[in-house]
Amino acid sequence: MNRKLGLPTLAAFLLIALHSATAQDGDLRIPKIVEAGSSLTIPSSGNVDGVLYVVGPGNVLRRPVRPGESVTLEAADTSNAGHYLALLVAGSSTQKAEFDIVAARQPASLSFLAKPSRLPIDQRDGISGVVYVFDSFHNLILDPSQVSFHLNAPDGAKARTATTHNGVAWTKMDSSAKPGVVNFQAEVGGVHETRVVQQVPGDPCTLRVNARQAGSRITLETDPVRDCHGNSLPDGTVVTFTETKNGAPAATVDAPLKHDVARTEMPAYPGAVVSVALGVAMGNEVRVGGAR
Amino acid sequence: MRALAHAAWRLSSRLPLVLLLLVAASASEPATIHVQPTDSVGPRQLEKTTEQSVVRDYLKSWQTLDAAMDNSNPDLLNAYFVGLAKDKLANTVREQRKLGINTRYRDRAHDIQITFYSPEGLSLQLVDTVDYDVQVVDHGKTQPAQRVRARYVAVLTPTEMKWKVRIFQAEPLR
Numbered sequence: 453m454n455r456k457l458g459l460p461t462l463a464a465f466l467l468i469a470l471h472s473a474t475a476q477d478g479d480l481r482i483p484k485i486v487e488a489g490s491s492l493t494i495p496s497s498g499n500v501d502g503v504l505y506v507v508g509p510g511n512v513l514r515r516p517v518r519p520g521e522s523v524t525l526e527a528a529d530t531s532n533a534g535h536y537l538a539l540l541v542a543g544s545s546t547q548k549a550e551f552d553i554v555a556a557r558q559p560a561s562l563s564f565l566a567k568p569s570r571l572p573i574d575q576r577d578g579i580s581g582v583v584y585v586f587d588s589f590h591n592l593i594l595d596p597s598q599v600s601f602h603l604n605a606p607d608g609a610k611a612r613t614a615t616t617h618n619g620v621a622w623t624k625m626d627s628s629a630k631p632g633v634v635n636f637q638a639e640v641g642g643v644h645e646t647r648v649v650q651q652v653p654g655d656p657c658t659l660r661v662n663a664r665q666a667g668s669r670i671t672l673e674t675d676p677v678r679d680c681h682g683n684s685l686p687d688g689t690v691v692t693f694t695e696t697k698n699g700a701p702a703a704t705v706d707a708p709l710k711h712d713v714a715r716t717e718m719p720a721y722p723g724a725v726v727s728v729a730l731g732v733a734m735g736n737e738v739r740v741g742g743a744r
Numbered sequence: 745m746r747a748l749a750h751a752a753w754r755l756s757s758r759l760p761l762v763l764l765l766l767v768a769a770s771a772s773e774p775a776t777i778h779v780q781p782t783d784s785v786g787p788r789q790l791e792k793t794t795e796q797s798v799v800r801d802y803l804k805s806w807q808t809l810d811a812a813m814d815n816s817n818p819d820l821l822n823a824y825f826v827g828l829a830k831d832k833l834a835n836t837v838r839e840q841r842k843l844g845i846n847t848r849y850r851d852r853a854h855d856i857q858i859t860f861y862s863p864e865g866l867s868l869q870l871v872d873t874v875d876y877d878v879q880v881v882d883h884g885k886t887q888p889a890q891r892v893r894a895r896y897v898a899v900l901t902p903t904e905m906k907w908k909v910r911i912f913q914a915e916p917l918r
Binding site: 484485503505508509510513514533535539541550565567568582590591617619620622 | 787809813828832833836839840843845847849859860862863864866867869871878880882887888890892894895896897899911912913914915916
């Protein structure tokens with residue numbers, strides 16, 4: 453019986469003893485789940501004055517408690533959803549309980565992010581919408597909700613539905629065939645948010661330049677520039693004319709579209725080649741002194 | 745028996761030191777982290793480097809939360825919280841300052857699952873089953889720490905240098 457006890461064993465033994473002295477003397481009897489904005493009554497027992505703490509990242513409360521009295525948390529005290537710890541400390545005894553405040557069921561606001569705000573027409577899955585659903589206390593509603601997405605395009609409306617998962621729902625939709633301003637709306641339980649998306653014509657379908665030489669100058673003019681659906685490109689869209697002489701750049705001019713056509717003048721170097729481009733679209737080439 | 749009594753006496757004379765060391769060791773112990781596979785996260789594809797950044801910054805947000813609550817300083821939240829989450833946590837910090845209370849949140853274990861990465865890459869959601877200790881200090885009087893397990897839903901958004909928590913809300917364990 454003359455065995456020596458190691459220091460770690462003894463320390464653990466004493467810690468357990470110490471812990472027992474400060475251990476909880478029971479659980480508080482309160483509901484495990486409370487809806488945000490509801491009142492909550494926490495009963496107390498014991499025969500000495502105490503203090504009730506309710507703590508969580510979303511709220512903190514401290515209430516004096518008289519023996520046998522209960523404490524009522526009002527709606528304002530339970531507005532932030534989250535996990536809470538209730539501690540009733542009275543003399544040397546501590547009672548505790550954990551409970552959750554969950555979001556109210558009725559949606560009150562949406563966070564709706566629609567992207568992009570401007571895109572070419574006829575883009576498959578080109579528009580995305582993400583919705584987070586909140587109650588009136590700005591708690592994320594984590595129970596599933598049905599979200600309706602509406603895209604009111606110039607050539608007709610499109611609709612999709614999605615169910616929230618952990619408070620978020622998303623969709624992707626095609627941009628329509630006609631340019632213009634589109635209202636993109638998300639709706640949940642009578643609450644809706646609208647974002648504006650501008651659809652612009654796509655890339656030019658064909659790009660062709662015509663040339664007319666007059667002395668030492670050459671006048672260049674494109675055919676009407678349209679996308680493959682026949683939509684005009686916006687005035688001001690830049691067309692780039694580039695003249696090369698003996699394989700080296702000789703002159704470059706950016707000219708804006710006006711009523712579908714871009715015009716410019718360049719020096720008429722004999723044998724030089726003029727090319728035209730708009731974005732990723734390349735047009736024909738023209739040789740000074742003879743067309744190509 | 746005498747040996748046991750002697751050992752107990754020797755220990756009792758050094759108990760404050762032993763306890764201090766044990767508490768210090770316990771407090772500084774890093775949380776254990778488990779991140780569930782992210783193969784099926786969508787709709788946007790989640791790159792490994794993005795996943796690592798998000799998890800790193802989310803875990804730092806817990807340290808920030810603890811520092812802000814422990815020091816009753818809402819400004820500390822700015823580092824890793826933004827928007828709704830920052831506003832709500834800052835209100836809690838201000839409220840506990842009024843009450844003369846400090847709270848400590850020491851995370852012990854995280855089981856993180858990234859559940860959503862938005863199509864345009866501007867928000868990412870994760871669910872974290874987390875074990876943590878909560879301790880209340882009321883006007884300097886420390887209450888015993890309580891071990892808590894909860895399931896947190898967090899939405900993070902990218903900022904210039906890091907991801908910040910925009911929504912931070914616990915829900916009942918399933």
